[in-house]
Amino acid sequence: MLRLFPLLLLLLSAIVPARGERLGQAGLDFSISPRTPEQLIAFYSARGFAPEAMEVITASCFLTVGILNRGSRVVWLEPARWRFETLDGRPVRRIDRDEWEARFERLAVPLGQRATFGWTQLPDSRDLQPGEPVGGNVTLEAPAGPFRLIARFPTESDRSGPPIELTVDGLVCPGSRP
């Protein structure tokens, strides 16, 4: 059970925000929470990831995001269009699925572990239906200091509705050094 707890914590945090904004009017619950290297090691090592893979994983910044569409319209999740930037406006690079796949290919990470990793990531694109939750990690090249997220969510099935926009300031990757 002691081994299981940190594993569950990684995903449960999508439901219980460590740092979050609730956009009640827009009908969207949103939480975002940086992961510590210790949490990443506890989770992925327990799923069999080798030390070489863990080195690559813990060198990156993992943010666990939880979203619930409480509204009555479709909300589009497209993290590739989100902007992460340092406080002076420099972009923070997101590491996408293809890049992780290439890294894991080089490290000969087994397919099962790659699948698990994939399911712990936020989907690349999702038309969130009314009442639908989604959770997972967004990964970044760890910036040295605090940074912000500027996220935009198109609405309605054909993206024709007014977008929901939010900014989260003061994010910090626990493993990064200023």
Added chain:
Amino acid sequence: MRGLWLVLLCAAMAVHAAEPPPGLMRLDGRPAPALVLPDLDGRTVDLATLRGRWVMVHFWASWCGPCRREMPTLVSVLHTHPPERLTLLLVNTAENEDDVFAFLASVAPELSTLLDRDGQVTARWQPRGLPSTFLVDPEGRLRYLALGGRDWSAPAYRAFLRGLTTP
């Protein structure tokens, strides 16, 4: 043979009649992807052999918090629907037998699961996340998808499943 046609006809009528409760999304009826996987005892289960009945295909993993909460409520599906009308197939995604066995023993000892060891079958089904539950009709077509986890023992879901599976 005539009985089978009657079952299929009733199922088709049920698909059109049943209005899904919140959180269940209607699908377009495309054929379900292949699903041939071993269970915890090493026996191979093939979805294609289950034609003529509804099948709930539930994808899960032990590290997923919502899966842990939803799993015990799936037991009620076993208890309230005879398997010749509704069969529950759990598919564990990319975990080893020890972890799966320990999880089920502590959370839902009555349930068994299929093992998708490398996660490739799950990937072909393209669930929207874990957990995900597909309802496959007696003709092997995808009819509904549950968005995230839920309490399957709640009256709305029980009534919906009863409506689908009762001739």
